[in-house]
Amino acid sequence: GRLMFPIHNESGKIIAFAGRALREGDEPKYLNSPETALYHKTYVLYNLHRAKDAVRKLDRAILVEGYMDVIGVYSAGIREVVASCGTALTNTQVRSLKRHSETVVVNFDPDAAGTNAAERSIQMLLDESMRVRVLELDGGLDPDEFVAEHGADGYHACVEKAPGYFQWLAGRARKRFDTRTSEGRMDALNFLMPAVQRISDKLERAAVAGEVAVLLGVEQGLVLEQFRKIAVDRRGAVPARPPSAVPVIERILIHSILASSETRGEILPRLRDLPAVARFQTRLIFEILLGLEEAGEPITFAHLEARLPEKECGLLHEVISADEISEEVIGLEPALACLRELELMDGEKRTADLKTRIKDAARNGNMEDALRWTGELDRLKRAGPA
Numbered sequence: 001g002r003l004m005f006p007i008h009n010e011s012g013k014i015i016a017f018a019g020r021a022l023r024e025g026d027e028p029k030y031l032n033s034p035e036t037a038l039y040h041k042t043y044v045l046y047n048l049h050r051a052k053d054a055v056r057k058l059d060r061a062i063l064v065e066g067y068m069d070v071i072g073v074y075s076a077g078i079r080e081v082v083a084s085c086g087t088a089l090t091n092t093q094v095r096s097l098k099r100h101s102e103t104v105v106v107n108f109d110p111d112a113a114g115t116n117a118a119e120r121s122i123q124m125l126l127d128e129s130m131r132v133r134v135l136e137l138d139g140g141l142d143p144d145e146f147v148a149e150h151g152a153d154g155y156h157a158c159v160e161k162a163p164g165y166f167q168w169l170a171g172r173a174r175k176r177f178d179t180r181t182s183e184g185r186m187d188a189l190n191f192l193m194p195a196v197q198r199i200s201d202k203l204e205r206a207a208v209a210g211e212v213a214v215l216l217g218v219e220q221g222l223v224l225e226q227f228r229k230i231a232v233d234r235r236g237a238v239p240a241r242p243p244s245a246v247p248v249i250e251r252i253l254i255h256s257i258l259a260s261s262e263t264r265g266e267i268l269p270r271l272r273d274l275p276a277v278a279r280f281q282t283r284l285i286f287e288i289l290l291g292l293e294e295a296g297e298p299i300t301f302a303h304l305e306a307r308l309p310e311k312e313c314g315l316l317h318e319v320i321s322a323d324e325i326s327e328e329v330i331g332l333e334p335a336l337a338c339l340r341e342l343e344l345m346d347g348e349k350r351t352a353d354l355k356t357r358i359k360d361a362a363r364n365g366n367m368e369d370a371l372r373w374t375g376e377l378d379r380l381k382r383a384g385p386a
Contacts, residue, residue, distance in 0.1 A: 001021065001022055001023055001026060002019030002020055002021055002026075002031065003019065003020045003022070004017050004019050005046075006068045007032075007033070007039070007046060007050045007085055008047075010045075010048050010052065010096065011049065012050075015036075015038045015039040015044070016036075016039040016041075017032070017033050018030055018067060018077075018085065018087075019031045019032075022026060024026045029047050030223075032085065036178050042090040042092055042093065043090075043092045043093065044085050045083070045084060045093050045097060046067055046083045046202070046364065047074060048060050048072065048082050048097070050079065051079055051080050052100050054079035054080040055100040055101045055374045056079045056101060058080050059101045059266075060080060060104065060133075061097050061100070061101055061103070061104050061108055062078070062080055062104075062159060063081055063082060063083065063084075063089075063097075063105065063106050063107065063108075063121065064082075064083050064107050065080075065083060065108045065109050065117060065142075065143075067083060067292075069081075069083060069107075069109075069142060069143040070082065070083045070371040071144065072144025072145075072147050072148060073144060073147055075153065076147045078152055078156060078159075079105065079150045079326065081143075082097065088117065088120055088281050088306075089117075089118075089121040090124070090127075091124065091127075091300060092298075094130065097130075097132060098128060100129055102129070103130070103131045103133070104130050104131070104133070105126055105133045105135050105159055105162050106118055106122055106125070106132060107134075107135040107137070107159075107162075108121070108122060109142045109302060110137065110142070110343050113343070116296055118134070122165060123198065126165070126198070126199065127300050127301050129161070131164070132161040132164070133163060133164055133168075134165055134168040135158055135162040136168075137155075137157060143358070146158075150344060165210060166195070166196070166208055167211075167215065169192055170188075170192065170212060170215035170216060172191075173188035173191045173192055173216070174215075174216075176191065177191065185216050185218050188216050189212070189216060189218060189223065192212055192216075194317070196208055198317075198320070200260055207274070209223045210223070216374040246281055246282055246315065246318065247280075247281060249338045249341060250280055250281060250282045250286075250319070251319050251340050252330065252335065253267065253335055254285065254286075254316075254319050254320070256335040257299070257335070258288060258300070258301055259330055259331070261299075262332055262334050264293065264299055266335070266336070267336070268290060271286060272290055272338070274339070275340055276343075278383045281315070282312075284308065284309075285304070285308065285314045285315065288304055291303065291307075292307075292363045301316075301320065301339055304316065328335070357369070358374055
């Protein structure tokens with residue numbers, strides 16, 4: 001009672017199947033093969049084995065949402081089309097695509113689920129430094145429906161005109177706000193700022209900021225000023241709280257770990273045994289970072305964000321978006337200095353704890369414990385700062 005879709009690896013060998021229910025009420029709608037040594041659905045892009053030659057030749061891939069979209073578009077003669085295998089797009093899938101082209105045209109279904117999936121996928125692609133264009137089809141049609149109605153030439157013409165991601169986003173802002181007025185331009189700018197701010201490379205971010213300024217018709221200096229006021233909401237009201245409540249040591253460490261593999265290799269193993277981490281405001285973020293490192297998973301902003309609950313996601317965005325941390329204090333040496341400070345703080349806390357235990361033991365007449373804690377304190381003093 002299911003329509004079967006063979007799933008191939010990149011070399012064209014069948015490694016799994018997906019089955020789509022044909023009857024109303026059959027759940028789940030899609031049922032995939034279980035994961036095996038050959039099949040990891042987060043690694044595989046549907047149709048990449050057929051599309052990769054066209055992707056290389058045309059220097060672009062078209063990313064759609066589902067198997068039927070791929071089949072409808074590909075069978076019309078548009079060969080560079082792929083989809084993820086029934087899961088949200090992953091870093092591994094993006095890197096598989098990037099080997100063939102760094103340009104992706106995202107064309108997801110126009111419903112709410114498709115829009116949400118597109119936004120998640122776009123951020124994943126941007127985090128992997130892909131060039132992203134966004135295709136919205138007229139009439140609220142899915143890609144396979146559009147091809148069936150307008151033909152391959154109609155779809156191809158839409159692909160060619162698809163704007164770059166930030167042009168597309170600026171277009172959304174212009175539709176949403178009256179950019180003929182100064183207030184509307186400020187509202188549009190604040191709408192765009194979070195997306196621009198998430199660009200990790202500061203030079204690229206500055207270039208995109210200039211492009212956004214031109215698209216909205218505002219001075220570039222105003223855009224740069226908004227970077228320094230990232231906590232400003234869409235109406236321009238300044239919150240009462242400071243720009244970032246996260247301690248500066250934690251912010252420097254997060255920036256440095258995400259910015260450099262060399263820093264990650266030096267810092268994460270030492271953080272693992274540091275008691276101070278348990279007291280961090282960003283403790284869960286560091287726990288996820290340590291877990292990714294232990295599992296040998298890629299450590300990127302998107303990989304980290306995908307594993308965090310909503311509250312910690314907000315904290316991570318606050319840390320990464322704030323421009324209070326300059327390039328000069330990001331890197332291995334600043335991170336090592338933060339570690340030394342944390343180790344010193346841990347030593348001081350351990351010393352204070354031991355002194356309290358010695359006093360309590362002596363007060364209670366427990367001289368055996370008092371002597372044991374005194375010996376521990378002497379060893380700590382002889383060891384000196386870490």
